[in-house]
Amino acid sequence: MNVGHEIKACALCAAAVFGLAFSAEAAEYDVAAYVWPAYQPEPRWAELGIFGDGKGEWQNLYEAKKRQECDYQGVKPLWGYEDESDPVAVARKIDAATAAGVNVFIYDWYWYGGRPFLENALDKGFLGAKNCERMKFYVMWANHDVTGLWNNKMSTKDGKNDVIWPAKVSDEDFNAIVDRWIKLYFSRPNYYKIDGNPVLSIYDIGGFVKWDGLDKAKSRLAYLRERVKSAGFPGVHLQVVGGYFLVNAKDALPELGVDSFTSYSWNDGTWGQINDKTRPEFTYSEWGEAAVKFHDRYMAGAKAIGAVYFPNLTVGWDTNARYPESETRRIVRNANPDDFARFARHVKSWADANIPANMPKLITVNSWNEWTEGTYLEPDDRFGYGYLNALWNVFGR
Secondary structure (H helix, E strand, C coil): CCCCHHHHHHHHHHHHHHCCCCCCCCCCCEEEEEEEECCCCCHHHHHHCCCCCCCHHHHHHHHCCCCCCCCCCCEEEECCCCCCCCCHHHHHHHHHHHCCCCEEEEEEEECCCEEEEHHHHHHHHCCCEEEEEEECCEECCCHHHEEECCCCCHHHHHHHCCCCCCCCCCHHHHHHHHHHHHHHCCCCCCEEEEEEEEEEEECHHHHHHHHCHHHHHEEEHHHHHHHHCCCCCCCCEEECCCCHHHHHHHHHHHHHHHCCCECCCCCCCCCCHHHCCCCCCCCHHHHHHHHHHHHHHHHHHHHHHEEECCCCEECCCHHHHCCCCCCCCCCCEEEEEEEHHHHHHHHHHHHHHHCCCCEEEEEEECCCCHHHHHECCEEHHHHHHEEHHHHHHHHCC
């Protein structure tokens, strides 16, 4: 870590210790970072035959080999390969996050084969941390199939994209899921709410509809709303992820009662360009310029169905850690804290100008810890605390 990084890191620590951290209650902006809850000894990893070291997907990170001069392979976390189901480790993360201006965590949440998956990071780590109520949190149901994506020994030629655990649920599953959300999460005082309504984010609303058709999707959401009201809330704020879906399939959405949209990352709308081998790989600056142009388009699509669009800020993109050394994936080059801060200021200004006055200024960030996708705020041995410092300069003062 260089001297500049050390100084700023100490400033963040001091802010946390002396009560200068960003307040989750009084924040003008709700800066909400996605959390990938895979850096922990989840028992079900064994069912997938991966991460035998017992550290979860940290194993992909420390086994990764550098493929290109500017990729992320070989990067190391400054805080070490911490177990994110350990409340002591997560308490330190909460201090650093709130000091930098991140006052909400969005936990990816999974359910396969009639059982939850990767819950320990949230249930034991975050909710077990003694300082967890300094932050808000909400869940994003990551309702996508499990393939061989996380197996770094499997290439695309070997069936990496074949489905291992389908995400599709039965009515019985969905009812159990809803009751679990209400009991374990919605009832928490620090669960993120809009107008008193707990926010539920669904990653793949298109898949949710396609499983059993639009009528079944509507009936399941009706059950969700009924159960949430029975629990004493005015309703549920339904947030869906993927602005690109909004633009291309918005006709199916009004009947679902969607309240808001956001993106999981800047891949929404730019995925084809990222993977277009006829053009050079994006630089981070080019990628950001392309991605932020979608904000106005998404806002218009949301307004057309009576919803609001909350903008997204993304740190980077590089998934090579999840692939064999013989297979190189396209990346976004030259991600860096200075350009990230520039786009953070842009997104902040867009939120000021476009989010309705009766809505929170919610900005989603990809992500807190997607290390194996090359998009994380946590400090590393490359930029130190650079990304957290960038957010602090834009939102945390």
